[in-house]
Amino acid sequence: MIKLNYENVDEKLVGQENGLNIEQCFDEYKDRIEEIITDLNKRKDKAGQWLQWMNLGYREDTLWLVKEYAAIVKDRFENVLVLGIGGSALGGIAMSEALLKPYWNILSSQQRENYPRIFFLDNIDPDQISMLLETLNLEKTLVNVITKSGTTAETMSQYMIVAKILEDKLGDNYRRNIVVTTDKEVGLLRQIANQEGYKTFVIPDDVGGRFSVFSAVGLLPLALVGIDIDEIINGIKDMDLALKNTDIRHNIAAQNALIHYLADTRKNKKIVVMMPYSSRLRYVADWFVQLWAESLGKNVDNNGVRREFGTTPIKSLGVTDQHSQIQLYNEGPNDKIINFIRVEEFDKTVEIPHVFEYTGIGYLGGKTINSLINAEADATKVALTDFKRPNLTISIPKVDAYNVAQLLYMLEVETAIAGELYNINTFNQPGVEQAKNYTYALMGRAGYEDSSRMLKEKLATV
Template identity: 35%
Template sequence: MERTHLVLSSGFTFDYTNLYGQGLVTQTDVAAIGERLMAAHQAMEHMRSTGEIRGHLSKDGAPEKVLFSQLPYVQADHLNSPASIARLKEFGQSLRNKVDAVVSFGIGGSYLGNKVLFDVHCGEFWNSRGAEERQGYPRLYFSGNNIDPRRTVELIEQIKYEARLKAVHAGPHDGAYRAQLVVISKSGSTLDTMSTFMAVYDALRRETPAVEVQVVAVTDLAEGAGETLLHKLAAEQGWPMFSVPDGVGGRFSIFSEVGLVTAACIGFDIDAFLAGARAMDEACRQEDIWRNPAMLNAALKYLAAEKYGQDIEVFMPYADNLKSVAEWYVQLLAESLGKRTDRAGREVFYGRTPIVAVGTTDMHAQTQQHQDGRKDKVVQFVKVAAWENDPVIPDVFPSAGKLSEISGLRLSQALDAAREANAAALRSDGRFNATFVLPEMTAYHLGELLYLLALSVAYEGELADVDAFDQPGVEAYKRLLGPMLKQHSP
């Protein structure tokens, strides 16, 4: 009997029915890389205990530790300590019923991870709700993730509009409109982030009626010779600071203060989120591949790509509020595994191309290609098993037979039927797909999912013999950007 599911004690499930078996990745395929899997697992254990990954260097060519696997464990000597978590929570409480809006400035993991936490906790309509419905937490906007003149101006105008509205309706004790700017940059020289931050900061400080502008910097906290531009600026201006830790690349930083600062701003359950990540890490310490979700996911995706040509991965959650998880995963997969050379310097041009999709929306947009296009894709679905609110489809048009037929179903039942049909249709044509099942859309299960994905790319880097923790391709455009900016200077 073929294995088809890996179920954790929390109920989190990896359903690989349509990824493993006859016509897919086989038991023989997995057995053939058994020694490499054990070596990869030993490398992960070594990483956990020492922070060392074979051959990994910083962009400056110096040895660099990899510490993301430490983040779920809150300990005094860790990057996340009881004191640092308490300070984050205090910061969040300091905003309640005192700050009207937070604007988070960041790009890459400093935006993508934070947007995941916002979407899962807040949803689309958070900023339209009253303060009481938000439990006193502020509205939250994102910027710095693109150098877009129109959106930057529109964000400024939105904040100004809210400030004018408050001034009109304010009571004698309401005070001025308060905006908290959170600027996230390890170096402080990130063009996208700093240019938009400066534009918004300057415009709001000039606004009448007054906008009280407060700033928090999230940056490298090193002082002295290693002091960053943003750290120096924050010290001069007296801005509070949180840490962008060494040893944690941006795509893994959601579990650090980089992501948790947004969690604090909205009342997201930090403890449960880290507990879910921690539980997943503990599950992934199993040597048995069939009990280790990250090793199994990495091995099946690696074999699907290398042996069966499935070198595109479509990440397709069936939930609108999880679309940003797919966007976060694009960076994780692309930067971690899209590598020109292996560790020996041989050109391998490794890595799957990640694609964002969301069900059911993209069944009406991308599925034609998934079903009838090139057989070069693995489709990774995400299912939410139980929804907090789940309306029943009413029978409001009984004379319309087709509509009456679906009445009585819950929306989640219709959603899952669509996902099952999509998966079965792909399988019927020998097309690879798998499903992660979240028992509920909670902070704990989100922590499980994101950590599984982060650790999976680390495992796959070992299988492919590439460095999953550098990003040398990004430096190519950065070397050209400085001179080009000077050419455009007035």
């Protein structure tokens, strides 16, 4: 099971100015935490609460359908191409990078056990899109289009480009190369999928994009490349059971949510760093950045009081960013709380041979890279603590389907609890919509003519 070590956030180690009296805080908030956890679990089955992500581990129908389809198409395609953006891509990227063999896409078919390569187009950079589509054999590529509304400009523009190429190459048979993940009944992509006869999977109601990784949004791409989604579901279920505990002293998501909330509101720690000491987990930090920022960055509370909420998440990677960011974290503004993710057992052990006896490097001979990365993680957290910089460590036993699923689900619940502590709507994102609407106007979408004229006037002056 995943563990949380928060001792380096305590005022005994980082001082009263920067740290918390953890035990006192737990006592102070134990009733509020119990209330929040109880309330979230009561509301999760109610429509309109946007908490259906808490039930995704129990959707046996989705699991069965995804596994059945993945088995049917296993030997038909050399590549899987996922078209999506934000929550429609980041979860799949984080999980696939963590759970596939490193350098998956350059391994031989035999090394991949005949499973396809996987590519995510989560941006609309024209150079990237052109090069990828020129490189892939699209006739041997299964394209998974993911958008709930079907009006996401980025994803739908990609879809139209790819669908046209496929149709030109394959004629009517091109439909076999497209699978759609979208709303079960409404939306433009659902309409197109029904019209074209595409295979479809459902994004459940009341599941926002950034909380959708354990729906078909994430499970389908993972199953297509041979990842054990049964173990993902087992991990979610076990973590969900653990996080139903209303006692803050036995609920790591509640502990971390409260620590981050109080570090912000009492100690002015406005930046949250997520720093895994594992290259395979580096994209978990990217996924977390969206989860935390989009959920908690709000300007009004649930009582209608206008105030700015949220802390800024930063992605980092150990040990790489010890050589770029740690100088700032140790000696720059003391406005951060750092989350380390530590892997207790790596899949491989790599020994460092005795090659040289020079004083500066000879000591490394006979040691392992495993011990070196853990020593650097330990040294970094102790140094940060010496500089009175609050930090905590999330320990994951192994990087496997069961444990990575637990990690992501724990971070989802932590975010939901933090939103309740701030008394905000964790599940909307009105700040995203304005730029979306401006994009529609600039691209000539019907109904946005007035905005288009206004924007062109503004752009002419800047």
